[in-house]
Amino acid sequence: MLESSGRTEHREPVITRQNVTPKPIDAHEPWMRGLHADTGYLLYRLGLRSGQLFNACLQESGLRLRHYAVLRFLATSDGALQRELSARLGYDPSAIVGLVDDLEKLGFAERRPSPDDRRSRIVVLTGSGRAFLRDTDEAGQRVTGELLGPLDPAERETLHALLLRIAEDGLN
Amino acid sequence: MLESSGRTEHREPVITRQNVTPKPIDAHEPWMRGLHADTGYLLYRLGLRSGQLFNACLQESGLRLRHYAVLRFLATSDGALQRELSARLGYDPSAIVGLVDDLEKLGFAERRPSPDDRRSRIVVLTGSGRAFLRDTDEAGQRVTGELLGPLDPAERETLHALLLRIAEDGLN
DNA sequence: CAACAACTATTGACGTCAACAATTATTGCT
DNA sequence: AGCAATAATTGTTGACGTCAATAGTTGTTG
Numbered sequence: 001m002l003e004s005s006g007r008t009e010h011r012e013p014v015i016t017r018q019n020v021t022p023k024p025i026d027a028h029e030p031w032m033r034g035l036h037a038d039t040g041y042l043l044y045r046l047g048l049r050s051g052q053l054f055n056a057c058l059q060e061s062g063l064r065l066r067h068y069a070v071l072r073f074l075a076t077s078d079g080a081l082q083r084e085l086s087a088r089l090g091y092d093p094s095a096i097v098g099l100v101d102d103l104e105k106l107g108f109a110e111r112r113p114s115p116d117d118r119r120s121r122i123v124v125l126t127g128s129g130r131a132f133l134r135d136t137d138e139a140g141q142r143v144t145g146e147l148l149g150p151l152d153p154a155e156r157e158t159l160h161a162l163l164l165r166i167a168e169d170g171l172n
Numbered sequence: 173m174l175e176s177s178g179r180t181e182h183r184e185p186v187i188t189r190q191n192v193t194p195k196p197i198d199a200h201e202p203w204m205r206g207l208h209a210d211t212g213y214l215l216y217r218l219g220l221r222s223g224q225l226f227n228a229c230l231q232e233s234g235l236r237l238r239h240y241a242v243l244r245f246l247a248t249s250d251g252a253l254q255r256e257l258s259a260r261l262g263y264d265p266s267a268i269v270g271l272v273d274d275l276e277k278l279g280f281a282e283r284r285p286s287p288d289d290r291r292s293r294i295v296v297l298t299g300s301g302r303a304f305l306r307d308t309d310e311a312g313q314r315v316t317g318e319l320l321g322p323l324d325p326a327e328r329e330t331l332h333a334l335l336l337r338i339a340e341d342g343l344n
Numbered sequence: 345c346a347a348c349a350a351c352t353a354t355t356g357a358c359g360t361c362a363a364c365a366a367t368t369a370t371t372g373c374t
Numbered sequence: 375a376g377c378a379a380t381a382a383t384t385g386t387t388g389a390c391g392t393c394a395a396t397a398g399t400t401g402t403t404g
Contacts, residue, residue: 036339038309039332040222040316041244044237045262046339047219050212064389065216072213083352092391097354119352119399137210144212150337159334160211165322167208167218238361255381264363269383291370291381 046147053143058136062106066091070099071133074109074125081120108132225315230308234278238263240312242271243305246281246297253292280304 036042054065069089074080082100086093100123103109108129114120125133148156208214226237241261246252254272258265272295275281280301286292297305320328 036336037244038312038316039328039335040226040312040319041237041241042332042335042339043215043222043319044219044226046335047216047222048262050215050219054212054216066390068213081352092393093353094355094393095391117352117400119397121353140210140212144210147212147215148338150340151334155334156211158330160214162323162327162331162334163211163214163218164208166320167214253381254383258381265382266364266384267362286381289371289381291368293382 050143050147053147054140057139057143061132061136063102066095066099067102068136070096070103070123071108071125071129074123075130075133079112079122079124081114081122083120085123103129222319225319226312229311229315233304233308235274238267238271239275240308242268242275242295243280243297243301246295247302247305251284251294251296253286253294255292257295275301 036045051065054068058064058068070085073085073089077084082093082096085091085100086096089096091099100109100111103123104111107126109123109125111121111123114122148159151159208217223237226240230236230240238261241263242257245257245261249256254265254268257263257272258268261268263271272281272283275295276283279298281295281297283293283295286294320331323331
């Protein structure tokens with residue numbers, strides 16, 4: 001970006017106006033003062049923490065979060081074209097290639113030719129892939145438990161429900 | 173990682189293919205409960221989406237989310253050592269260097285020598301930095317509103333409260 | 345039916361970004 | 375004075391996203 005090298009298009013900030021709304025914080029929102037005033041920003045930070053914890057947890061298996069995402073998707077819809085994985089998971093098609101390569105090397109998934117379309121490949125979960133998922137699921141729940149430490153079960157449930165709503169909005 | 177929705181918004185993939193989801197989800201099998209069964213994993217994906225939206229919003233000013241985080245922290249505790257920024261924001265010290273460099277280039281912050289310790293530098297927000305924060309705050313709330321679309325105000329508040337609790341647990 | 349457009353998986357190049365080690369300057373300790 | 379610890383910084387490495395290009399395949403259309 002505009003790092004020290006500054007060779008890319010060098011956008012000028014253009015924010016010369018100070019007028020703008022006085023932005024009354026209102027006693028209505030007391031948390032508007034701190035770093036985590038904005039829910040979106042909060043989500044971003046917590047997402048990072050969660051990802052780190054998950055990655056640390058998966059690290060001992062040689063996989064990363066992205067692999068886990070693929071495995072999980074394969075578990076829900078048994079057999080998926082790489083094109084689907086790309087679209088639904090949001091990864092670039094070129095990224096899917098490497099991920100499936102890795103999973104195949106570990107014996108967790110395999111590519112099978114599609115009967116209808118010879119350019120497509122159907123990625124399916126193997127037995128050991130399913131077993132791996134079963135094993136890591138409990139580790140994942142341990143991590144989640146650690147992350148959600150200060151929340152009691154009922155609160156966790158409502159949190160999950162709320163997050164699920166905003167997740168499904170984006171048609172994940 | 174850039175999860176799904178935020179990215180190629182211009183054109184929808186339109187999965188005309190097959191519908192591989194007979195998908196008998198068995199709630200008794202945790203690893204089969206779908207992609208977003210785990211709250212931690214859900215948080216991870218939503219955090220990415222949120223980050224994308226925020227970044228897209230800040231992009232026009234030439235800054236990124238990390239810059240915004242620094243600015244916000246500087247606004248709350250006027251004047252901070254880079255070491256503090258690193259510790260409280262969770263970024264690596266080496267990352268702080270570049271971020272403060274950028275902010276300095278844009279005139280939003282400046283490094284001042286510390287009177288007590290000559291190896292430390294105190295980073296302070298400038299007037300235009302403060303103005304910039306004021307301006308972008310409203311954009312941030314717009315993004316957050318977009319992200320939290322399906323939630324009514326009361327739900328948003330409870331979500332924010334819950335997230336805040338688990339955020340403060342990690343001494344952020 | 346033959347040419348052409350669209351699509352799938354794949355590879356490669358390029359820039360970005362975050363985590364880690366190493367360096368320099370400075371301080372505190374003993 | 376000597377030495378460990380600390381603040382800022384640089385450099386390096388590996389992961390990641392984006393884009394462009396290619397080969398093989400399918401569908402369409404003139």
